[in-house]
Amino acid sequence: MQEATLPVSPVSATQSPSAQLPSTQLPSTQLPSIHAPRGAGMAELALAIGGLAIGTGEFASMSILPLVAQDLGTTLPDMGHMISAYALGVVVGAPLITIFMARMPRRMMLMCLMLMYAVGNILGALAPTPGLLILARFVAGIPHGAYFGVAALVAAALVTPDKRAQAVGRVMLGLTVANIFGVPLATWLGQAMGWRSAFAIVGALALLTVAMVSVFLPFIAAGNASIRGELGVFRRLQVWLTLLMVAIGFGGMFAMYTYVTPTLQQITHASPLEISVLLGLIGVGMTVGSLAGGWLADRNQTATIFGVLVWEALVLAAFAYTSANLWLTGLNLFLIGTGIAVVPAVQTRLMDVAGDAQTVAAALNHSAFNIANALGAWAGGMTIAAGYGLQSTALVGAILPLGGIAVLAISLAVERNSGRRAGAPAA
DSSP states (O other), X not given: XXXXXXXXXXXXXXXXXXXXXXXXXXXXXXXXXXXXXXXXXXXXXXXXXXXXXXXXXXXXXXXXXXXXXXXXXXXXXXXXXXXXXXXXXXXXXXXXXXXXXXXXXXXHHXXXXXXXXXXXXXXXXXXXXXXXXXXXHHHHHHHHHHHHHHHHHHHHXXXXXXXXXXXXXXXXXXXXXXXXXXXXXXXXXXXXXXXXXXXXXXXXXXXXXXXXXXHHSOOEEOTTOOHHHHHGGGGOHHHHHHHHHHHHHTHXXXXXXXXXXXXXXXXXXXXXXXXXXXXXXXXXXXXXXXXXXXXXXXXXXHHHHHHHHHHHHHHHHHHHHHTTSHHHHHHHHHHHHGGGGHHHHHHHHHHHHSTTOHHHHHHHHHHHHHHHHHHHHHHHHHHHHTTOOTTHHHHXXXXXXXXXXXXXXXXXXXXXXXXXXXXXXXX
16 A cells, blocks of 8 residues: 655744735645545544543543542542643643654554553553552553644644644544533533443543554554654744633633533532533533634635634633523533634644644644633633632633733734745735
């Protein structure tokens, strides 16, 4: 079989990305870079199942936390370290794995990453002590960012250039659908059969992904990727600015989401069943946002990022006032979930500005989202500790997207000036 290689961005180190033709100006007849043996749709489905496994494992671990603490005889705050350990694994693992696996064929790399994720979750299901469970969650977090980064690059190469953001959005559907079906199922299993069954089902999903990737993805060589080339990403200012925009701008959603359950209990006065439905509406909003965000990003990448950040600021601010009404809360949570629409746009922007270090840049995007998670949780917690109440988390959350907009403005100004110095037309 002829080897397929991932395409490298045409942006050079001396030329601004703004000087390149946007994907919508490329000929519509241009063929995809890679052909999947059973079609791009089945390949995207295989990659999305991996997203379903990761999303279920990440968010279900929060919902079963009280069960874990009670069974292992420890306190809820102490057992909460397993959430932090997972996030640390994501932040550390995303760049390290992609750098040291730079020369590995991409299908094999994706299979290894999901096998590692399966092992981490199975070890978590078997862990006899809190310490070993925390270690297992760190191991499970290591392949998270690298998987999504490589999966996004592969998905983009399976379609024509004018549809790459939509392909990335479809792969990310697994992560959003996890909030609708995967997390409730894993939580129910944890309550009915013990918390270990929740991690076991996630491990099974990861192994299913390994099998599907081996069948539905073609052999994809790493091309001219190298450790030295991937390390070059850390010298690119636009990569750092884009990651900073994500870390700050998307922290607003997590400032609200981290404390949404107590808010629904104490402010909305929702019943346990109503809370499950309301949380599911966030997942529905994420699914709609993932599809819409890919479609919008393929038409105007920068406008999509700017528009979604403005949208998130507005709907988060509104939640401080709608959370006292059950019906308005449901609508508002759905709208907040649509903010995930920024992911395909940011992911493809990183592909554009990373040059020949796209793999690490794409993986770092998910490290940035986990930093946003930590930043948002910290900011929301500070307002609660200061005595401003649970509703204040939405207000502080509305401020963070404005910070992301400021970083985006700086990034575009630097990009424009770099383009003019290089003799390229401004964007």
